[in-house]
Amino acid sequence: MMIMKLASRVSMIKPSPTLVITAKAGALRAEGRDIIDFGAGEPDFNTPDHIKMAAIHAVESNFTRYTPVGGIDELKDAIIGKLKRDNYLSYRRSEIIVSCGAKHTLFNLSQALFDEGDEVIIPSPYWVSYPDIVLLTGARPVIVETREENGFKMTPAELEAAITKNSKAVIINSPSNPTGCVYSKEELAALAEVVLHHQLIVVSDDIYEKIIYDDFPFWNITAVNPSLKDLTVVVNGISKAYAMTGWRIGYAAAPEFLIAAMAKIQSQSTSNPSSISQKAAVEALTGDQQIIAGMVAEFQKRRDYVVSTLESFDGISCLEPQGAFYVFPNVESLYGLRCGNKKILDSTTLAEYLLDEAEVAVVPGIAFGNDRHIRISYATSMALIEKGLERIRMALKRLS
Template structure:
């Protein structure tokens, strides 16, 4: 059977592949510790679930407006004003089936063949593929661990050409957990202002910041860029609502309208019940976030400390999200029996098969020297998984 050529431009999400493989091994009876999943292990808060139940009981189960109900748009508008000091109208908001869906629609609207999109690396696995699917080209700017895995103004300037259409900023970052300060964003904004390009600000981990660090969005830091910035966010990470599939974008009316047009011919509206739950998430009790972040920070401190105690491993302390990105490249070239570790893929396979711990190869994020470990799981499993990793690494000779 002949498939459309555009399918060959993209690959399955590596993180989902790892999660599926771990689940398959678990189904075979193996005791797999899964550090691959990028979703909170907490349950959706009760008041949010209650809002969804109320939506069902009141028969709010029909189609809604394609781009989301006004009640949810208004909740998003209030959230962006209160948290981010950004003002929008309903016509500048679109709600989609998760932030990934939002980003897909946005790429379809903005990019085409001949365009270039600047993506700092390490990057979330889907960014390059979302760009490639449109016929545009991702331009990866590799960042350095000594710079906190953050894009510098000099690095951005070197990457920009006459074909540059946009820059993608993800802060806090998946996979590194790095987060930009107000001053760092201001420096990047100075570069962007000298060029004709858009900014996609992926703020999905906005609420998961540690050590009292404040979140900043580049459009708030540099108001002159607001008309060239599309803010992408959702309720998945902050409210433990990954399965509810609600993401949203805020930006120029023409871009938002075009995204709505794309959505009208693909999914139509996000689930009506999920939209009601999202309203409650954004307007209800926010204390649940503080409690979750406090626990994530406790896990982060523990996992970074233990990883840095392993011979041959170094791990930068992340500022947000719920991932660590340890450098394991000094172990490349070592072996355990017939199994030789030459790259991050071989390391991830070794840890899964020999230690029964699932991690994601750093190559999937654009840097083969690292592996990604999610600590969105219980402390009990973190302790068990790290012990297994440590024992497996000691067997390498």
């Protein structure tokens, strides 16, 4: 009997840990357990009505057929306008591609850029999918462990130390998932000098750009140093800023030859992103932007509560994030403690303990390359945040 054999590349990667946690929490909830999910990486707000109406109009107008592979001109123009308005960056239509979410954008650009033997520098803690997306190209992720005392931000010296003759690119995610750190203009300028010296490609993942607190300014590295424009891929999307995770629209701005290569890859995989979602994205980028401020104000209120509450727990310290909607508390002091026959050995066993004993889902820090921490998302209601943190507090008190 013939046995079907999987391709070897499948064994090189793992399922997204954040989606695994969310699925497990959902399965337990379906069994009747009252699970509070602090694992989700999406805003809990509804997509604004004016954006939904644009999608409804697209359906009623029968805008339901294939579009150009890399997106409609109307959306490309909206993206060009957004980049000029918000980021002081100028691009042409031929330098823009629209894909099925920012993750799809990152996958396409990696397939277009990286070969076997290339090295891609990724600061840790990192978004869970970066290393696997790189591995699927045959390239090697080179992890740079950042330090909590530096706000989890990679320094020029740390970047310099990671560079070899095989280094091709570096990924910068600001604001960061999972830490919420935001690079300042001065910090990006210093990194840009190292990048230019070694002629590295920069993948600038700006997906949390709009979710920043305390009036901290957002800067893209290319806006800081325009000499980097031909070496930079700007990645963004509508999912986080406009509460549109399910609409699946991401985009990239980059040199024309790279955008053409990404479009070629996309043409043989997904073809165009959803026509209806593209029309909604046009409205998101060109319509009323005040809805973002209200959402960010609510996130900031939650951030303040979560950080101050976690700081009051024995064995936990929590750096205050400047952006995104996650905290990344240090829980290393809890390792070695136990409750009955359950011993906390690492971030994974702590996450399992909290799910089983507190009915709260968090993501272990090892998924992000740092086993001393866990990630807690506050993209949920204040009532659930208060309830969930109280459950965590009671569960931790049972450890000794």
